[in-house]
């Protein structure tokens with residue numbers, strides 16, 4: 307074998323199996339869920355139905371995307387060890403794989419009647435002693451709410467968006483409580499996502515046929531939420547001795563990249579007002595349409611979820627923030 311080929315094989319091995327890759331632990335909702343939603347849950351069946359997973363792995367696999375989601379793409383960028391979902395771990399904790407506790411629809415406080423993110427931390431607490439202090443200290447925590455508390459408030463509770471501010475205060479406080487608990491359990495490296503521009507997500511732009519962002523949603527939800535997370539993170543930086551904590555600014559990243567990937571219109575949309583991407587009609591026929599090339603689009607579905615290509619573009623935008631996590 308020529309020397310160059312030897313070298314590239316060696317390099318590939320180094321990239322694929324870093325000496326002791328850091329683990330990643332993921333808490334939050336759909337942006338970090340890699341299979342934790344119950345497939346039999348009739349309220350949020352989507353990630354286990356076609357056409358989710360269409361591009362990768364080719365069948366629905368519990369991810370809210372056509373392929374990988376934020377936590378996968380971020381893990382690849384940071385070269386963390388592979389992760390499994392807590393529901394698919396089946397007790398096999400051995401320090402070589404990270405774990406996602408995130409569940410689509412989970413709120414920071416509570417949303418849709420599902421357990422809040424703090425319940426995911428309870429799950430982590432029960433198994434934390436399976437990891438060495440070094441594994442915990444070198445692990446990356448991804449804490450990622452997609453805004454489920456707010457979507458529940460607006461769309462399910464039908465509360466007026468103008469009255470949402472106190473909820474952003476309470477959600478912000480709980481995020482700090484959650485992060486402090488994770489620190490006290492031995493974790494040291496934290497990435498906390500901002501909300502994307504809420505008014506540009508498909509659930510907010512459907513009303514304009516995906517032609518324009520609803521500024522009321524961004525101004526009342528994402529902006530106060532993100533301002534609070536910014537202050538939380540500044541405060542915790544002083545508290546987290548020997549630790550690092552960074553914001554992942556999804557607001558700016560989404561804004562910068564969505565126009566170059568097909569704009570606001572998602573790839574997969576319900577055929578009528580009563581159906582969503584993944585809905586089925588009479589006789590099991592699809593009640594949605596899917597674009598021919600999902601990864602040419604930024605948004606995947608008519609809820610809040612980017613395509614894998616969308617997440618890749620977002621994580622490329624976040625590179626400069628990742629230094630303290632490596």
Ligand SMILES: *[C@@H]1O[C@H](CO)[C@@H](O)[C@H](O)[C@H]1NC(C)=O
Nearest residue numbers: 390395397398399400402403
């Ligand atoms: C560790 O656990 C994971 C998930 O349970 C499993 O896929 C992997 O094969 C295990 N590795 C070792 C070395 O036991």
Ligand SMILES: *[C@@H]1O[C@H](CO)[C@@H](O)[C@H](O)[C@H]1NC(C)=O
Nearest residue numbers: 509510511512513514515520
């Ligand atoms: C949709 O847009 C119309 C016109 O601006 C507005 O009256 C209506 O309240 C909007 N509906 C929702 C659900 O945002």
Ligand SMILES: *[C@@H]1O[C@H](CO)[C@@H](O)[C@H](O)[C@H]1NC(C)=O
Nearest residue numbers: 460467513514520521522523
């Ligand atoms: C924007 O969202 C608000 C709150 O849901 C709604 O009242 C308003 O009609 C929406 N505007 C448009 C143009 O859809």
Ligand SMILES: *[C@@H]1O[C@H](CO)[C@@H](O)[C@H](O)[C@H]1NC(C)=O
Nearest residue numbers: 440443494545546547548549
């Ligand atoms: C910080 O880390 C160093 C080296 O790992 C250790 O000696 C020191 O006790 C740690 N300090 C705190 C406050 O945890």
